[in-house]
Amino acid sequence: MDLIWDGLRQSFWLLVRGDARVYEIMLRSLLASGAATLLALLIGVPAGTFLALRRFPGRALVLSAVHSGMGLPPVVVGLVLSVLFWRTGPLGDLGLLYTVRAIVIAQTVIATPIVTGFTVAGIQALDPRLRLQILALGASRLQLLWLLLKEARLPLMAAVIAAFGAVISEVGAAIQVGSIIRGETELLTTATVLATQRGDFGLAFALSVILLALVFCVNAVFTLIQQRGPRP
Amino acid sequence: MTARLTATGLRVVRSGRTVLEVDRLEVHEGEVLGIIGPNGAGKSTLLQALALLERPASGEIAFEGAPVRGRELAYRRRMAVVFQDPLLLDGGVEHNVTLGLRLRGVPAKERRARARRWLERFGVAGLAGRHVRALSGGEAQRVSLARAFALEPEVLFLDEPFSSLDAPTREALLSDLDGVLRETRTATVFVTHDRDEALRLSDRVAVLMAGRVRQVGPAWEVFAAPADGEVAAFVGVETVVPGRVAGVSDGLARVAVGEGITVWAPAPPVPAAEVLVCLRPENVAIAPAGEPAEAGSVRNRLPGTVVRVVPAGFQARVELDCGFRLSALITGQSLRELALRPGDRVTAAFKATAVHLIPHAR
Numbered sequence: 289m290d291l292i293w294d295g296l297r298q299s300f301w302l303l304v305r306g307d308a309r310v311y312e313i314m315l316r317s318l319l320a321s322g323a324a325t326l327l328a329l330l331i332g333v334p335a336g337t338f339l340a341l342r343r344f345p346g347r348a349l350v351l352s353a354v355h356s357g358m359g360l361p362p363v364v365v366g367l368v369l370s371v372l373f374w375r376t377g378p379l380g381d382l383g384l385l386y387t388v389r390a391i392v393i394a395q396t397v398i399a400t401p402i403v404t405g406f407t408v409a410g411i412q413a414l415d416p417r418l419r420l421q422i423l424a425l426g427a428s429r430l431q432l433l434w435l436l437l438k439e440a441r442l443p444l445m446a447a448v449i450a451a452f453g454a455v456i457s458e459v460g461a462a463i464q465v466g467s468i469i470r471g472e473t474e475l476l477t478t479a480t481v482l483a484t485q486r487g488d489f490g491l492a493f494a495l496s497v498i499l500l501a502l503v504f505c506v507n508a509v510f511t512l513i514q515q516r517g518p519r520p
Numbered sequence: 521m522t523a524r525l526t527a528t529g530l531r532v533v534r535s536g537r538t539v540l541e542v543d544r545l546e547v548h549e550g551e552v553l554g555i556i557g558p559n560g561a562g563k564s565t566l567l568q569a570l571a572l573l574e575r576p577a578s579g580e581i582a583f584e585g586a587p588v589r590g591r592e593l594a595y596r597r598r599m600a601v602v603f604q605d606p607l608l609l610d611g612g613v614e615h616n617v618t619l620g621l622r623l624r625g626v627p628a629k630e631r632r633a634r635a636r637r638w639l640e641r642f643g644v645a646g647l648a649g650r651h652v653r654a655l656s657g658g659e660a661q662r663v664s665l666a667r668a669f670a671l672e673p674e675v676l677f678l679d680e681p682f683s684s685l686d687a688p689t690r691e692a693l694l695s696d697l698d699g700v701l702r703e704t705r706t707a708t709v710f711v712t713h714d715r716d717e718a719l720r721l722s723d724r725v726a727v728l729m730a731g732r733v734r735q736v737g738p739a740w741e742v743f744a745a746p747a748d749g750e751v752a753a754f755v756g757v758e759t760v761v762p763g764r765v766a767g768v769s770d771g772l773a774r775v776a777v778g779e780g781i782t783v784w785a786p787a788p789p790v791p792a793a794e795v796l797v798c799l800r801p802e803n804v805a806i807a808p809a810g811e812p813a814e815a816g817s818v819r820n821r822l823p824g825t826v827v828r829v830v831p832a833g834f835q836a837r838v839e840l841d842c843g844f845r846l847s848a849l850i851t852g853q854s855l856r857e858l859a860l861r862p863g864d865r866v867t868a869a870f871k872a873t874a875v876h877l878i879p880h881a882r
Contacts, residue, residue: 417607420573424601425620426671428593439610 291489298490299497309471310491314498317476320388321456324395328403328451331396333444336407337433341419351408357401365397366464373465384465388473391466395455402451410443411436445514449507456503476502523585524549524707525570525675530579532565532731540565540731542579547675550705554722554739556712558754562731563711564679570709571677572596583675597624600673604680606660608652608667613639616652617667624671638666642696658689665697669704676708682717694720715756719743727751745798745876752798752878758837758847759799762880765792772819772872778843784819785875792879803874804848806838806858809865819872822846826864829855840868 302310339351371377373385384390414436422435437444459477466473468482476499483492525547532540540562547553547570555563568574570581572592581588588595600620608616617635626634639645642662647655655663661681668676681697682690698721701708712718718725719739726736727747735747746752752760763775763783773787775797783797809823824842831837836855840846846868850858860866 415605415607417603417605418609420568421601421603421607422609423573423596424571424599424677425667426593426597426623428623431623435609 295489295493299492299494302490302494303497307494310494310498312471313474313476313479313495314502316388316474317456317499318502320391320475321395321452323392324399324455325448325452327392327396328399329448332400332403332447332451333407333437335400336404337411337437339404340408340411354401354404354408358405360398360401361460362394362398362458362462363460363464365394366461369394369397369461369465386465386467386469386473388466391462391473391475394461394465395458398458398461399451399455402454403447406443406447406450407440410440410447413443414439442514445510449510449514452506452510453503456506457499522549523547524583525709526582526585527570528580528582530566530569530581531577532562532569532574533577534565538577538731540569540576542566542733545570545726545733545736547707547709548724549707551723552701552708552710552721554710554712554718554725555728556715556718556725556754557728559713561728563713563728565731566728567601567677567679567709567711571599571601571675573601598674599677600668600671600675601677601679602661602664602668602681604683606652606655606657606664608655608660608663611652612648613644613650613652613655613663614648616663617648617670620667620671634670634672635666638670639663641669641700642666658685658693661685661693662696665693669700669706673706676706678708678710680712683712683714697721715743715754727754729754746878748878749796749880752796752876756800757798757876758801759797759804759845761797761844763795763797763877765795765877773877775877781822781843783822783875784872785877786873788877788879790879792877794880796878796880798876798878799846799870799874801837801847801849803870804846805869806840806848806850806854806860807867807869808858809867817871818869820868820870820875822868824866824868826860826862826866828862829860831855840866842868 339347339354369390370385372379373382373390374380375385384393418439419432419436422432427435457477459481462475462478466478468474468478476495480492480495480499483495523546527542527545530540530542531538555566557563565574569576572581572588572595583595583598609619614635617639618631621631621634636645636648639648642665644659644662644666647659647663652660652663665681682694685693694717701721710718710721722739724737725739725742727734727742729750734751735742743755746755746757749760761777763777765773766776767774768787771787773785775783775785775795777783777797785797788795822842824840824846826838827841828839829836834852835849836852838848838850838860840848848868
């Protein structure tokens with residue numbers, strides 16, 4: 289029991305005193321996962337919209353791939369990207385291995401199918417005649433897409449929540465492509481893994497508490513945005 | 521009459537099948553053009569093609585004589601469409617009514633003024649601040665109509681706008697819309713499968729069957745003088761029998777129908793020997809055999825036997841065998857007074873002018 293109490297007490301003081309290392313790790317995690325989620329939105333929303341509205345040969349195959357991608361094992365992503373970024377690998381010259389940028393890329397790869405899948409589902413759930421009505425109101429192609437995405441904003445917010453949740457809590461790929469370099473690539477998850485292995489339970493608890501609080505706060509904000517307006 | 525919208529050689533293909541083929545159709549300035557036809561005839565497809573929502577495989581649509589091709593968005597912004605379902609977007613009523621104007625870049629003040637004016641005109645000004653999810657079906661359709669009229673369209677399209685409403689709501693809305701259309705004289709294309717709605721709102725009617733326009737003309741004419749047997753059956757002329765014109769005198773034709781039965785009718789505009797004899801059931805009166813059915817100018821009196829009596833709301837449809845099948849629509853009261861039963865001998869009476877002859881080449 290002492291071990292737990294000591295750990296909790298230590299973590300309390302780390303958080304209250306504003307330990308520089310703890311906050312640096314938190315900020316890095318937030319920025320990396322935030323950037324990855326944003327990139328995933330930039331790729332996944334247009335891709336999902338296209339998949340939802342267009343019919344083309346092989347569409348079912350692409351959709352199946354997207355849906356499989358929603359459950360993509362992070363370690364597989366980590367492995368493939370590690371090989372690509374390896375010093376002697378095809379993208380070795382870019383010097384990305386063991387950097388935060390590599391972590392952002394890995395997390396983007398993990399989050400993009402999630403955003404794409406949610407976008408397809410969200411837009412396909414809309415009444416197909418709504419497209420005709422919006423066009424009939426005088427919408428241009430771009431205005432139509434914008435209004436459809438606005439109509440699908442609930443599932444889109446769900447996409448943000450799911451994508452951010454997946455990448456901020458991910459460990460495998462981050463260690464593989466980013467390693468756990470103190471002051472450079474440590475994240476809340478990877479630093480917790482390391483601290484636990486070393487028996488530094490105070491730091492591990494502190495990082496975990498922050499991780500939980502962060503996930504809760506970010507989700508709370510998006511949920512509030514999602515649930516605005518009267519419901520039936 | 522100038523044409524606001526003209527479709528020429530219009531052909532729409534879906535999954536390799538031609539679903540619509542219209543040689544020529546015009547929507548005139550200030551008129552309501554009803555498009556009627558059975559389910560699956562291609563009415564909505566025609567509306568969507570005319571409203572520039574569906575690109576035809578071939579053919580041309582011209583707005584006031586100018587082809588729209590390549591400038592669809594600009595012309596679509598001079599039109600408005602109301603569908604069967606209100607299809608409101610998530611948000612408030614005012615947000616919906618002003619949306620089309622916002623897409624056109626109309627200033628906010630003007631948008632609000634127009635929204636208020638048209639919500640008021642359709643009796644739903646009090647709902648401006650409501651969320652669309654809090655509306656009843658009738659209210660939502662009124663908002664949808666206000667949204668279309670707020671655009672002040674040069675051509676308005678209505679695609680069965682009343683068919684998902686209950687009868688009293690539908691009646692109230694029909695009467696409001698009728699008033700607004702008479703007042704604004706907006707050129708309107710009105711798609712419906714309901715013959716009564718079509719007769720009530722339309723100046724002209726086009727009958728669409730299997731993707732082709734079978735007849736276009738003034739509403740009364742289409743209903744009173746259907747171009748062929750199928751149109752006749754659809755517009756509610758339940759008795760359609762082949763006959764042979766035996767002679768014409770004083771504008772009246774003597775038509776032989778079946779074995780030794782003669783029907784008097786106005787002579788067809790083009791001389792024809794073989795004709796279809798069309799008779800609406802409302803125009804047939806029934807009397808017990810031997811009694812005079814109606815005093816005065818009733819030229820046609822045919823003895824017959826009751827085959828079937830089908831009550832239909834406040835009325836009853838009586839099918840008679842007069843040597844050919846003849847259908848009559850009588851009031852519930854007449855039905856009770858006559859106490860008709862299958863097998864009863866009766867006399868069917870109808871004026872010569874109630875009969876319409878369609879030249880019919882076999």
